[in-house]
Amino acid sequence: MMPLWSRAQQQDFRSRVRGCLLGGAIGDALGGGIEFEQLEQIRAVHGEAGVAGYVPAYGRRGAITDDTQMTLFTVDGLIRSHISRDSGAWHPPSDVHRAYLRWYATQQDWGPDERRKDLGWLGREEWLYARRAPGQACLSGLAGTENGPLPTVEEPRNPGSKGCGTVMRAAPFGLLTAWDPALVFQLAVECSVLTHGHPTGYLSAGAFAVIVHAVARGGTLEEGVHLALALLSERTGHEETTAALRAALDAVRAGAPSPERVEELGEGWVAEEALAIGLYCALVAEDVRSGLLLAVNHSGDSDSTGSICGNLLGALHGxxxxxxxxxxxxxxxxxxxxxxxxxxxxxxxxPELHGTEAWSTRYPVAATG
Incomplete structure (x- = not known):
C-alpha cells in the first residue's frame, strides 16, 4: 500500500497512471497503421510531415496492437501480485508470467474460455482476442511454459533475443512509485526474461521502467535517464543499452528534431533502439501530440516507439x-x-478491497505462489 497521501497527491498519481497507459495506447495506435512502412512510403502517402493522426489499421482507426495488449496484461499481473501478498506467497514475476499466459491465450483462442476460472474481467474482454502482429519472441517465449520452471536471468527464455517486445510492455513496472527504483529495475528485468533473454533486451526494459518511475514520482525525464544509467552501470552486458540512452541525450543537443534525426537512433525493432527513439521524442516534444507524431513517422517499428514515447509523456504530464x-x-x-x-x-x-467478492472476481489469485 502507498504511504498516506493527500487527496491532491492521490489525484495527481491517478492522472499520471491514466496518462501513462492511455498515452502509450495512443502512440501505439498512431504507429500501428504505418509500422512496416519506410519513411519515403509514409511521406508519399501522407505528405512530407507524415501521418498527422490515426490511419486505418486492423479494420478501424485508432486500433491498438500487441504492445498495448501486453501492457494491459502486465498491469493485470501486477494487481494480482499485490493481492497475493496476503497469502504470504508473494512472487511478482510468477503473477506477471501467468498474466502473459492469459495474453498468449488471446492470441490462440477465438474468445474467452468460460471454463477458465482465472481469467478475471480483463481476460473476458472479447475485443482483446485479436491478433495484432505479436512479436515472435513473445509468442515462442510463452509457448509451453504453463507447467515448467519459471525463466530467470540465469536461465532465460530466448537467450539470444533483444527484440523491442521486452520494452514496449514494461511501463507499468514504473508505476509502482512506492518501490525503490532498484527494485523496479529488477522486477522489470525478471519479467522481461520470461520471453527475451539477451542482456540488452532485459536491461533496456529495466531502464525504461526506471525512467517511467522517475517521472511518475514527479521527476524529470533527464533525472530518470541518469538514474537508469547509474543502475545499468552495475550490470553485466549493459553497454548497448547505455550507449542507446546516451545517443538519445546527444540527439537532443544535435539540432532541431526531425524524422532523419530519429532514424539516426535506429529503427526500433530491437529493444535499445526502441527505447532510444521513444525517449528522444519525449525529450524534445513541445507537447504530447508533437512528440507522438515524431515517434511514429520513421522507417521502423512505429507502434512500439510511439507506445514508449506515449507512456513517458503521459506519465510526465498526466x-x-x-x-x-x-x-x-x-x-x-x-x-x-x-x-x-x-x-x-x-x-x-x-487492504480495504482484498477479500471482497467484487475484487476477488475481478482479480482471482492463484492458490499457490
Missing part, C-alpha cells in the same frame, strides 16, 4: 495533456481507463 481527438477514437479506451483506475485502487487502498 491524462489531461493527451490530445482529446486522439483519445476519442482510441480503441478500448474504456478498458484502459478501468484497468488504470483499478491499479490505483489496489496500490492506494488494496
Amino acid at each position: 491524462e489531461t495533456a493527451l490530445p482529446p481527438d486522439l483519445l476519442a477514437e482510441l480503441e478500448g479506451r474504456g478498458t484502459v481507463l478501468e484497468l488504470a483506475d483499478d491499479l490505483v485502487l489496489e496500490l492506494l487502498h488494496g
Whole structure:
C-alpha cells in the first residue's frame, strides 16, 4: 500500500497512471497503421510531415496492437501480485508470467474460455482476442511454459533475443512509485526474461521502467535517464543499452528534431533502439501530440516507439495533456481507463478491497505462489 497521501497527491498519481497507459495506447495506435512502412512510403502517402493522426489499421482507426495488449496484461499481473501478498506467497514475476499466459491465450483462442476460472474481467474482454502482429519472441517465449520452471536471468527464455517486445510492455513496472527504483529495475528485468533473454533486451526494459518511475514520482525525464544509467552501470552486458540512452541525450543537443534525426537512433525493432527513439521524442516534444507524431513517422517499428514515447509523456504530464481527438477514437479506451483506475485502487487502498467478492472476481489469485 502507498504511504498516506493527500487527496491532491492521490489525484495527481491517478492522472499520471491514466496518462501513462492511455498515452502509450495512443502512440501505439498512431504507429500501428504505418509500422512496416519506410519513411519515403509514409511521406508519399501522407505528405512530407507524415501521418498527422490515426490511419486505418486492423479494420478501424485508432486500433491498438500487441504492445498495448501486453501492457494491459502486465498491469493485470501486477494487481494480482499485490493481492497475493496476503497469502504470504508473494512472487511478482510468477503473477506477471501467468498474466502473459492469459495474453498468449488471446492470441490462440477465438474468445474467452468460460471454463477458465482465472481469467478475471480483463481476460473476458472479447475485443482483446485479436491478433495484432505479436512479436515472435513473445509468442515462442510463452509457448509451453504453463507447467515448467519459471525463466530467470540465469536461465532465460530466448537467450539470444533483444527484440523491442521486452520494452514496449514494461511501463507499468514504473508505476509502482512506492518501490525503490532498484527494485523496479529488477522486477522489470525478471519479467522481461520470461520471453527475451539477451542482456540488452532485459536491461533496456529495466531502464525504461526506471525512467517511467522517475517521472511518475514527479521527476524529470533527464533525472530518470541518469538514474537508469547509474543502475545499468552495475550490470553485466549493459553497454548497448547505455550507449542507446546516451545517443538519445546527444540527439537532443544535435539540432532541431526531425524524422532523419530519429532514424539516426535506429529503427526500433530491437529493444535499445526502441527505447532510444521513444525517449528522444519525449525529450524534445513541445507537447504530447508533437512528440507522438515524431515517434511514429520513421522507417521502423512505429507502434512500439510511439507506445514508449506515449507512456513517458503521459506519465510526465498526466491524462489531461493527451490530445482529446486522439483519445476519442482510441480503441478500448474504456478498458484502459478501468484497468488504470483499478491499479490505483489496489496500490492506494488494496487492504480495504482484498477479500471482497467484487475484487476477488475481478482479480482471482492463484492458490499457490
